[in-house]
Amino acid sequence: MSGPLAFVLRRVLVTLPVLLAMSVLVFLIIHLVPGDPVRTMLGFRATDATVAEMRHQLGLDRPLLDQYVSWLSGVLRGDLGTDLVSHASLSELLAQRLPVTFELAGLSMLLAVLVGVPLGVRAATGGRWTRRLTEGFVVLGVSVPDFWLGIMLVILFAGLLAWLPPSGHVAFSDDPVGNLRYMALPVLTLATGEAAYILRTTRSAVESVLGRPFVTFLRAKGLSPRRIVQGHALRNAGPAIVTVIGIQVGVLLGGAIVIEQLFGLPGVGKLIVTGITQRNYPVVQAGVLAIATAFILVSLLTDLIVGWLDPRVADAAS
Amino acid sequence: MTALLSVSDVAIRFAGPARPAVDGVSLDLRAGEMFGLVGESGSGKSTLANAVLGLLPASATVTGSIRLEGRELLGLPEEELRAIRGDAAAMIFQDASASLDPTWPVGDQIAETIRAHRPVSRREAERRALELMAEVGIPDPARRFRDAPHRFSGGMRQRIVIAAALANDPRLLIADEPTTALDVTIQAQVLQLIDRLRREHGTTVLLITHDLGVVAQACDRVGVMRGGRLLEVVATADLFAKPSHPYTRALLAANPATAPRGSRLPVIPPEWSVEALDG
Numbered sequence: 001m002s003g004p005l006a007f008v009l010r011r012v013l014v015t016l017p018v019l020l021a022m023s024v025l026v027f028l029i030i031h032l033v034p035g036d037p038v039r040t041m042l043g044f045r046a047t048d049a050t051v052a053e054m055r056h057q058l059g060l061d062r063p064l065l066d067q068y069v070s071w072l073s074g075v076l077r078g079d080l081g082t083d084l085v086s087h088a089s090l091s092e093l094l095a096q097r098l099p100v101t102f103e104l105a106g107l108s109m110l111l112a113v114l115v116g117v118p119l120g121v122r123a124a125t126g127g128r129w130t131r132r133l134t135e136g137f138v139v140l141g142v143s144v145p146d147f148w149l150g151i152m153l154v155i156l157f158a159g160l161l162a163w164l165p166p167s168g169h170v171a172f173s174d175d176p177v178g179n180l181r182y183m184a185l186p187v188l189t190l191a192t193g194e195a196a197y198i199l200r201t202t203r204s205a206v207e208s209v210l211g212r213p214f215v216t217f218l219r220a221k222g223l224s225p226r227r228i229v230q231g232h233a234l235r236n237a238g239p240a241i242v243t244v245i246g247i248q249v250g251v252l253l254g255g256a257i258v259i260e261q262l263f264g265l266p267g268v269g270k271l272i273v274t275g276i277t278q279r280n281y282p283v284v285q286a287g288v289l290a291i292a293t294a295f296i297l298v299s300l301l302t303d304l305i306v307g308w309l310d311p312r313v314a315d316a317a318s
Numbered sequence: 319m320t321a322l323l324s325v326s327d328v329a330i331r332f333a334g335p336a337r338p339a340v341d342g343v344s345l346d347l348r349a350g351e352m353f354g355l356v357g358e359s360g361s362g363k364s365t366l367a368n369a370v371l372g373l374l375p376a377s378a379t380v381t382g383s384i385r386l387e388g389r390e391l392l393g394l395p396e397e398e399l400r401a402i403r404g405d406a407a408a409m410i411f412q413d414a415s416a417s418l419d420p421t422w423p424v425g426d427q428i429a430e431t432i433r434a435h436r437p438v439s440r441r442e443a444e445r446r447a448l449e450l451m452a453e454v455g456i457p458d459p460a461r462r463f464r465d466a467p468h469r470f471s472g473g474m475r476q477r478i479v480i481a482a483a484l485a486n487d488p489r490l491l492i493a494d495e496p497t498t499a500l501d502v503t504i505q506a507q508v509l510q511l512i513d514r515l516r517r518e519h520g521t522t523v524l525l526i527t528h529d530l531g532v533v534a535q536a537c538d539r540v541g542v543m544r545g546g547r548l549l550e551v552v553a554t555a556d557l558f559a560k561p562s563h564p565y566t567r568a569l570l571a572a573n574p575a576t577a578p579r580g581s582r583l584p585v586i587p588p589e590w591s592v593e594a595l596d597g
Binding site: 026212213214216217219220221222223224227231232235237238309310312313315 | 402419
């Protein structure tokens with residue numbers, strides 16, 4: 001079978017075992033804790049009876065495969081288990097937390113792409129001063145740690161200028177403007193570094209495409225430099241740029257933990273951190289499962305977009 | 319006969335080396351002829367060809383005069399040169415696989431040349447591109463229109479490049495080693511195609527090659543270049559029958575296709591080395 005549909009199907013099928021393997025790893029988190037996880041959870045003063053009861057409550061007294069199968073079938077039905085501390089449903093908890101993390105990662109990446117790609121193209125085609133300025137931005141953006149940048153932005157915009165709230169969150173559905181006001185600083189913090197990454201990738205990818213022989217033929221056909229860059233160079237540079245964006249979305253999903261902490265955003269990152277400090281393993285498991293699944297799905301989407309941009313990739317895969 | 323392309327006293331220098339890449343070349347192309355420019359690599363033939371359409375890098379300085387249908391091309395602003403490229407004068411290059419954008423459907427790459435110069439609708443350009451694909455001998459063009467270049471063989475890709483170059487029916491086609499990257503049988507087919515299109519459309523062709531067999535097959539007249547200079551211009555028949563310039567004679571003698579079988583090929587005499595030309 002060949003053609004675009006076959007490529008999509010193949011990619012989706014390849015993703016399924018990856019998801020399965022990931023679920024095994026996430027399931028094992030609870031068993032990979034050094035020593036006895038239940039004793040670690042309950043503390044050293046817990047009696048044997050309490051430990052045995054907890055073990056039974058978590059199903060840890062059953063055979064491993066048994067536990068995995070019932071956990072996975074629960075996950076597939078949307079039942080992620082219960083929070084050991086609050087006894088709340090983890091599925092409901094994630095349903096509240098995931099949108100915050102997705103909004104933070106999505107808006108940050110959107111801003112980073114809107115800034116990074118056009119500036120990267122400028123850097124690849126512009127004069128000496130454009131190069132120097134963009135190079136300066138890249139060096140700063142990549143090397144400044146985001147927690148430090150976040151603190152500086154809070155001091156400037158929330159402290160000195162008092163334009164934006166320093167931390168907190170309201171749901172978008174409750175108050176769209178308020179939601180965006182709370183999101184502005186964390187998004188700006190994360191987008192700065194990401195924009196620098198994307199700028200650098202775009203610049204080097206577009207530069208290398210512009211050096212290729214087909215660009216000479218495009219010039220010989222009488223095309224304008226603008227048309228050559230926008231119609232051809234950017235499309236050929238696309239796979240490299242999209243791949244980096246895909247990886248960085250994954251980094252944002254999992255790595256925004258510090259920024260969620262800093263800005264008091266009730267996202268999945270904060271949930272996982274709290275879960276770890278409370279030794280609330282089911283919460284950690286559910287949070288990691290959600291983030292890892294999102295990351296794998298973003299990778300799948302990245303592959304599909306790359307295949308669409310470069311027909312050779314889709315053909316080589318089938 | 320009037321000259322379609324008139325090159326007079328052209329010298330081309332690059333920023334680094336002291337010796338010019340092209341040195342005082344004058345040459346007239348008659349309308350409708352196929353003119354072969356032969357020479358070894360480094361003789362300046364490709365540099366001269368690129369200079370005609372202003373495709374040399376910014377580090378090159380071109381002096382002299384290059385006229386297309388009487389119009390001076392040297393010193394034209396980039397925008398006016400762009401209007402000429404792909405319209406009145408087109409150029410194709412050695413490696414067709416590398417000349418096409420790997421991410422674009424081939425049909426669109428042909429239609430693009432038309433749209434760059436003619437105010438036609440997308441559909442009209444696509445219709446014309448389909449005709450061109452048929453004209454250059456792509457089988458089943460309607461089905462292949464949306465295919466990416468990697469789905470074609472090298473010879474078919476060169477045909478598509480030719481279609482894209484000739485889309486606006488240029489007066490002049492510069493073909494820089496158009497068949498070098500191809501198999502011998504495919505080479506002959508592509509040459510025949512260029513020759514047929516030239517006859518049907520009255521296009522003047524400047525064919526750059528280091529292959530004397532290609533010249534013998536296709537060209538009306540030949541210019542021999544060496545070390546940036548044009549040594550002689552002769553009718554193709556005369557080139558092989560009575561080469562006048564000693565370098566041309568040495569070059570012909572060194573051709574394995576015409577040398578007696580089993581004999582040792584002669585070396586180009588040292589007085590025609592680049593160093594000797596400098597002195």
